[in-house]
Amino acid sequence: MNKFIEFINREYFITENIKFSIVTLMLVTFIFFITYIVLKLIKKIATKKLDEERKLKFKSVFSFFNYFVYLIVASITFQNFGINLTGIFAASAALLVGVGLALQTFFQDIISGIFILADQTVHVGDIIEIDGKVGRVENIKIRTTRAVTFDNKVLIIPNHKYLTSTLFNWTENGTILRGRVSVGVSYDSDVEKVKEILLGIANSHPHLIKDPSPKVLFNNFGDSALEFELVFTYNNGFRVNLVESDIRFLVHKKFKENKIDIPFPQRVVHIENK
Secondary structure, eight states: OOHHHHHHOOOSSSSSSEEOOOOHHHHHHHHHHHHHHHHHHHHHHHHOOOHHHHHHHHHHHHHHHHHHHHHHHHHHHHHTTTTHHHHHHHHHHHHHHHHHHHHHHHHHHHEEEEEEEEHSSSSSTOOEETEEEEEEEEOOOOOEEEEOOOSSSSSEEETHHHHHOOOOEEETSSSHHHHHHHEEEEESSSSHHHHHHHHHHHHOTTTSSSOHHHHHEEEEOOOEEEEEEEEEEEEEEEEEEHHHHHHHHHHHHHHHHHHOOOOOOOOOOOOOOO
C-alpha cells in the first residue's frame, strides 16, 4: 500500500517549471469533470423556459463562454498544483501576439455574434440585405449567419460584416413590404388611362395586398417619355422578383391592347449642308 501511495505521489518533471504526479492528474481530471457537470446544469436550467429560437441563441453564446471558463479553471488549477505557467506564457508571448493578429477577424466575428444574439438585431426567418445581397436568415451562430438567397444559394455572412456594413432588415417592422415598377409612356398617351390600367393590374394580381391600396405616381416629364411608377404591397419578400417581373409582363400586354406606346430614347440629329 505504501508503495502505491508513493507511486501516485511521485513527481515527474517535464521541465524545470512543469511537474506532475498521478494524484495531480487525477485531481485535475476530477475538477474538469465537475466543471463540465456544473456548466451542463447551468445550460439546462437557463434554457428550460426559452423558446426554440432563443434556446439556439443562448447555446451559441454559452458554448463560447465555456472556453473562457475552462481556461480560467485550468489556470487556477495548475497554479494551485505547483505548475508554474509564467514561464510558458513568457516564452510564447511573441507567438500569442502573432496568433492574436491572425485571429483578429475571428474574434470580431465572435464579438459581433454575441451582440447580434443579445440585442436581437436579426432573427431566424428575417429577410436581410447586406452588401447588395439579399437572403432569408436560416440560422445565427456565434461566428457566422447563414441565409438562403432568392435563387436558393446559401449565403454565409461573417458576423463582423454587421459592424462594417449597412444592414437592411426587410422584415423587422413586419412581413408587409413595398414594391415598385417604373414605366414610361409616350407624350400623346392618355395619362388617366395609364393610371387606370396600372391600378387594375395591381388590384387583380393574386400576390399583392389590397390594403394599403396600390398607388400610381407620375414621377417626371422625361426626355422621351412620361414617367410613371406603380407602388404596391406584398407580404412575401422572396417573391418580389417574380411579382415585379409578372407585373411588367402584364403592363406590356395591357398597354399593347390599349395602343399605349412605351417609347425608347430618341435623338434627333440635324445635318447641315455646306
